[in-house]
Amino acid sequence: MTGPQRVAGAGEKTGSRVSPLAGSADGVLRxxxxxxxxxxCALTVLIILFLIVYELLSSSQLAWKAFGWHFxxxxxxDPVNDQFGALPFIYGTLVSSLLALLLAVPLAVGxxxxxxxxxxxxxxxxxxxxTELLAAIPSVIYGLWAIFVLVPILRTVVQPFLAKTLGWTxxxxxxxxxxxxxxxxxxxxxxxxxxxxxxxxxxxxxxxxQQREAALALGATRWEMIRIAVLRNARxxxxxxxxxxxxxxxxxxxxxxxxxxxxPEIAKSLFAPGYTMASVLANEFSEATGDxxxxxxxxxxxxxxxxxxxxxxxxxxLVWSVTRGQPARGHA
Amino acid sequence: xxxxxQVENLNAWYGSTQxxxxxxxxxxxxxATALIGPSGCGKSTFIRCLNRMHETTPxxxxxxxxxxxxxxxYDGISPTLLRRRIGMVFQKPNPFPTMSIYDNVAAxxxxxxxxxxxxxxxxxxxxxxxxxxxxxxxDFIHKKSGASLSGGQQQRLCIARALAVEPEVLLMDExxxxxxxxxxxxxxxxxxxxxxxxxxxxxxHNMQQAARVAEYTGFFLLGRMVEFxxxxxxxxxxxxxxxxxxxxxxxx
Amino acid sequence: MPNPETKQxxxxxxxxxxxxxxxxxxxxxxxxxxxxxxxxxxxxxxKGVGSINLSFLTQTPKPPGEAGGGMANAIAGSVLILGxxxxxxxxxxxxxxxxxSEFGRNRFGDSVRFVSDVLNGVPSIVIGxxxxxxxxxxxxxxxxxxxxxALAIMMIPTITRxxxxxxxxxxxxxxxxxxxLGVPRWRTTLSIxxxxxxxxxxxGVMLAFARVAGETAPLLFTAFGNQFWNWKLDQPTAALPxxxxxxxxxxxxxxxxxxxxxxxxxxxxxxxxxxxxxxAVRHGTLGGAA
Numbered sequence: 104m105t106g107p108q109r110v111a112g113a114g115e116k117t118g119s120r121v122s123p124l125a126g127s128a129d130g131v132l133r134x135x136x137x138x139x140x141x142x143x144c145a146l147t148v149l150i151i152l153f154l155i156v157y158e159l160l161s162s163s164q165l166a167w168k169a170f171g172w173h174f175x176x177x178x179x180x181d182p183v184n185d186q187f188g189a190l191p192f193i194y195g196t197l198v199s200s201l202l203a204l205l206l207a208v209p210l211a212v213g214x215x216x217x218x219x220x221x222x223x224x225x226x227x228x229x230x231x232x233x234t235e236l237l238a239a240i241p242s243v244i245y246g247l248w249a250i251f252v253l254v255p256i257l258r259t260v261v262q263p264f265l266a267k268t269l270g271w272t273x274x275x276x277x278x279x280x281x282x283x284x285x286x287x288x289x290x291x292x293x294x295x296x297x298x299x300x301x302x303x304x305x306x307x308x309x310x311x312x313q314q315r316e317a318a319l320a321l322g323a324t325r326w327e328m329i330r331i332a333v334l335r336n337a338r339x340x341x342x343x344x345x346x347x348x349x350x351x352x353x354x355x356x357x358x359x360x361x362x363x364x365x366x367p368e369i370a371k372s373l374f375a376p377g378y379t380m381a382s383v384l385a386n387e388f389s390e391a392t393g394d395x396x397x398x399x400x401x402x403x404x405x406x407x408x409x410x411x412x413x414x415x416x417x418x419x420x421l422v423w424s425v426t427r428g429q430p431a432r433g434h435a
Numbered sequence: 436x437x438x439x440x441q442v443e444n445l446n447a448w449y450g451s452t453q454x455x456x457x458x459x460x461x462x463x464x465x466x467a468t469a470l471i472g473p474s475g476c477g478k479s480t481f482i483r484c485l486n487r488m489h490e491t492t493p494x495x496x497x498x499x500x501x502x503x504x505x506x507x508x509y510d511g512i513s514p515t516l517l518r519r520r521i522g523m524v525f526q527k528p529n530p531f532p533t534m535s536i537y538d539n540v541a542a543x544x545x546x547x548x549x550x551x552x553x554x555x556x557x558x559x560x561x562x563x564x565x566x567x568x569x570x571x572x573x574d575f576i577h578k579k580s581g582a583s584l585s586g587g588q589q590q591r592l593c594i595a596r597a598l599a600v601e602p603e604v605l606l607m608d609e610x611x612x613x614x615x616x617x618x619x620x621x622x623x624x625x626x627x628x629x630x631x632x633x634x635x636x637x638x639x640h641n642m643q644q645a646a647r648v649a650e651y652t653g654f655f656l657l658g659r660m661v662e663f664x665x666x667x668x669x670x671x672x673x674x675x676x677x678x679x680x681x682x683x684x685x686x687x
Numbered sequence: 688m689p690n691p692e693t694k695q696x697x698x699x700x701x702x703x704x705x706x707x708x709x710x711x712x713x714x715x716x717x718x719x720x721x722x723x724x725x726x727x728x729x730x731x732x733x734k735g736v737g738s739i740n741l742s743f744l745t746q747t748p749k750p751p752g753e754a755g756g757g758m759a760n761a762i763a764g765s766v767l768i769l770g771x772x773x774x775x776x777x778x779x780x781x782x783x784x785x786x787x788s789e790f791g792r793n794r795f796g797d798s799v800r801f802v803s804d805v806l807n808g809v810p811s812i813v814i815g816x817x818x819x820x821x822x823x824x825x826x827x828x829x830x831x832x833x834x835x836x837a838l839a840i841m842m843i844p845t846i847t848r849x850x851x852x853x854x855x856x857x858x859x860x861x862x863x864x865x866x867x868l869g870v871p872r873w874r875t876t877l878s879i880x881x882x883x884x885x886x887x888x889x890x891g892v893m894l895a896f897a898r899v900a901g902e903t904a905p906l907l908f909t910a911f912g913n914q915f916w917n918w919k920l921d922q923p924t925a926a927l928p929x930x931x932x933x934x935x936x937x938x939x940x941x942x943x944x945x946x947x948x949x950x951x952x953x954x955x956x957x958x959x960x961x962x963x964x965x966x967a968v969r970h971g972t973l974g975g976a977a
Binding site: 124129130131133134136137138140141142143144145147148149151152154155158159162209210211212213214216217218221230233234236237239240241242243244245246247248250251252293296300324325326327329350353354355356357361381384385388389400401404407408411412415416419 | 702703705706708709710712713714715716717719720721723724726727730731734778779780781782783785786787789790791795796798799802803804805806808809810811812813814815816817819820821829840843844847869871872873874876877897898900901902903904907908911928931932935936943946947950953954957
Binding site: 486488491493515516517518519520522523525527529530531532533542543546547593596597600 | 792858860861863864865866867868869870871874875878879882883885
């Protein structure tokens with residue numbers, strides 16, 4: 104492409120007609136500016152993650168140097184004497200989340216199976232919509248309701264009943280405050296049902312219709328068909344949804360803080376108050392005096408961050424492997 | 436008035452696959468030239484090289500010489516400015532769905548910075564008249580969206596949109612293949628009238644269409660131009676056997 | 688000797704019973720899941736409506752123990768903080784989404800997508816910590832700006848992904864039509880592609896907005912809360928979710944009442960905001976347009 108380099112404008116007459124766009128600019132500069140701005144926006148996303156990791160790591164250095172790995176299995180949380188052990192919070196987070204899963208999974212899978220396999224068509228939309236609505240309620244409102252409605256019910260009805268019938272297990276003993284691990288687990292369960300349910304629904308719907316028909320043709324009842332042809336096929340995805348729910352439960356702050364009792368103790372009974380990693384951050388971060396105190400809290404935040412990332416990554420991988428994720432779309 | 440197009444040594448690639456080999460062609464001003472050939476022979480790639488649309492595909496490359504009138508298409512002018520001198524109509528009508536009929540026709544002007552409102556009204560009316568759509572839509576050009584028209588009307592809208600910027604050349608890539616026979620007929624009539632003002636290059640699968648509309652026809656095969664001559668000659672007495680095989684239906 | 692036929696029927700009976708039990712179980716799960724939903728909304732209305740009056744909506748909180756007062760400053764504070772968050776988060780999110788859709792079919796784009804999904808899963812309290820470190824420590828104050836920054840960080844991943852999705856739905860033919868007219872790329876992307884996907888992009892923005900409007904945790908040590916009015920960007924600011932939290936865990940009955948009222952107002956405002964934007968978008972489209 105050699106030749107004299109002359110730049111022709113839009114007005115250069117190629118013929119005898121003059122275009123109304125004669126003399127207009129070709130926008131090359133603006134194109135370049137635009138792509139820089141857009142690129143900067145995309146970079147910002149990466150920078151945000153970098154900043155999060157950087158801040159968490161650097162601000163937790165003090166506590167890490169002071170306690171090392173012991174931080175995660177000592178259970179002495181004593182800000183007055185600068186002793187910080189995070190075990191009670193890890194315990195509280197794990198127990199409340201696992202309890203929530205135990206309650207939520209059957210409910211969520213049940214709702215999903217009902218809407219995709221059993222429900223009459225006209226009912227599907229409303230039920231899905233209402234379940235999604237559960238996901239839209241802010242955490243603090245869940246907490247509000249839990250304090251004034253759920254906890255009294257637990258205190259007056261549920262906990263005495265559990266103590267009488269299942270008290271021998273050791274899980275249901277001690278004074279029935281209402282507030283405590285059980286309340287936290289229950290409200291968490293309500294909060295994570297929508298996500299588990301919607302993922303489960305997604306993976307159930309993807310199961311090919313022929314699978315269902317094959318089972319029915321062999322004489323299976325509807326439940327047997329669901330069990331054999333649908334649930335079995337969607338297993339990986341459902342597990343993924345469950346793990347995603349776990350990820351959500353681990354990081355949940357407000358509702359749990361409002362009903363768990365906020366006492367850094369490890370107890371076997373579910374009636375006892377507890378403390379989670381997110382809750383101790385919520386309660387004590389703004390009042391932390393002293394650099395070590397703050398650093399210990401940040402270290403808890405770092406641990407929470409790492410755990411939720413790993414859990415979410417596992418979950419997304421599992422869901423992706425069943426639904427093959429978003430199909431790679433070019434321009435339609 | 437339109438201008439002539441001279442093409443010399445044109446080669447084009449999609450990544451490492453070569454789609455056009457040494458194309459050499461002269462298209463006369465104010466005439467219609469049809470390009471025919473079986474699927475995948477490169478005729479669409481060719482016209483997209485004329486207005487540098489080929490480059491918008493990632494990995495695409497062009498080498499060679501294209502002159503639009505006095506203008507060297509690949510040397511000394513940016514693709515954006517070149518495309519404002521050349522109009523293009525695509526296989527499937529693609530009016531902008533969020534814009535009214537008026538805004539669709541004026542899009543080429545408005546989006547390129549032209550804002551003389553009074554002139555624009557006139558240009559829009561003129562363009563719609565040139566594409567035989569004015570009478571059908573004049574009552575609601577501001578109220579209805581471009582996408583609310585029928586298929587044939589949409590394509591005429593796209594033609595009006597291309598004409599509004601007053602190009603010298605009009606490229607049409609199988610403009611009727613998505614339309615019913617009646618709309619096709621209307622558009623062929625249109626091409627007849629537009630020929631007097633513009634140079635038209637039309638890619639078509641339909642040999643009868645080429646015979647009806649174009650004075651010149653080029654036959655493409657496997658990325659090469661096999662034969663180029665007056666339409667009459669191509670269809671009654673082709674020089675190359677491959678041309679003869681194609682037009683008699685032995686393949687493609 | 689049991690008749691083989693009746694044995695057959697017996698098996699069928701057991702299988703039929705399990706089938707019915709399964710259906711019953713599924714129905715009961717739906718009831719159990721929807722019950723809290725209905726209960727929450729019912730309590731919100733019953734306990735909240737009575738306390739929403741003019742003074743609630745126009746006054747600031749009274750000292751603890753004194754009756755009366757309202758959450759006006761918290762409502763205003765939420766508006767301020769959400770405004771800052773939107774100003775920061777929406778352009779960046781849409782920009783990143785445009786990048787991913789129009790320029791991002793490459794490794795860098797994939798990493799942005801991946802990071803975006805990771806950010807979505809970060810607990811909001813952790814984001815509060817980071818905003819504290821980045822903004823509060825620098826300003827030496829709790830502030831509306833810090834709160835807005837935290838919420839913006841939470842909005843960006845959602846907006847990025849939904850914008851990308853919506854832009855990818857715009858047919859390539861429209862881009863081609865614009866290029867064919869000699870429209871430069873930046874203009875095509877904004878005036879044609881983004882314009883065509885507008886309603887979908889806005890829906891994505893509203894989704895992100897509705898999600899952060901109710902967030903409390905990231906505001907705990909960024910905006911921090913305030914008993915009085917504040918419009919300055921570098922001072923602690925009240926926010927509706929924060930106020931609800933503070934009142935709910937307090938020992939005062941009057942504050943409990945106001946917490947319910949505040950919660951009801953919060954839900955109403957979120958729903959109203961989303962509905963208003965949906966209506967505005969629909970009004971803006973033409974007859975017959977997509």
